[in-house]
Amino acid sequence: MNKLLVASMISATMLMTGCASIIKGSTQTLTFTSVPDSAKIEIKNRAGQSVHVGQTPTTVSLKKGAGYFKPEEYQITFSKDGFTPKTVTVKGTVSGWYFGNIIFGGLIGLLAVDPATGAMYSFTPEDINAVLDANNTEKMPKNDKALAVLLTDQVPEDVMARAIQIKK
Structure with a gap:
């Protein structure tokens, strides 16, 4: 009887979960850096809602799903002052672990758990680095002793x- 109970509990657990949910979860941690450091960072989800405001470098845990069979997009x-702002898009793509449901999670994991929780998706790359371009529209300081080199x-x-033009 105990063996039957243990086998039933293991089978129920396997049927009630999704493979990607078990292995990867419904959120993913991404690292954001910038050149120069200490740039302001704002992350908005697909609905346009701000989900994080901070300063680089930073690490943020983001939801991978935006609804049933719908990957999140950020x-x-x-x-940063003196630099042109830069926007980067990060979108969830189907994770290889999702297909582990064929063996481990069954139809419940394949069609219900992983799609509903967003665990079937993953973000790549996990490290996002933005290189900001210097903003050349700023006025030069009014100082007679300043030297500026410009193209x-x-x-x-x-x-x-x-x-x-100075000739040799």
């Missing part, structure tokens, strides 16, 4: 019109 915006395409047209 817009991550990096910004000619970064110099405003009215200043270039007054420039004198």
Whole structure:
């Protein structure tokens, strides 16, 4: 009788869970870094709701699903004074562990548990690094002793019109 009870409990457990839910779970931890460091980061979900605001580097745990058979998608915006903001999209894709339901999770895991919890998805890459470009639209400080090196395409047209070419 005890063997039958143990076998029944194991079978019920296998049928009531999904393989990806067991192995990977419904959330995933992602690491966000930027060049330069200390950039502001804002993460918005597919509905446009802000789910995290912070500063790089940071590690955030994000939900992988947005509904039944619907992967979550996040817009991550990096910004810092003096730099052009950059937005990166991270979207869930079907995880290989989801197909483990064929062996371990059965139809319940394949059609109910993993799709409902979002465990069937994963985010790649897990480390997101944004390189912010310097913003060249800032005005130069008014200081007679300042030295600035600019490429000619970064110099405003009215200043270039007054420039004198130096010949050897």
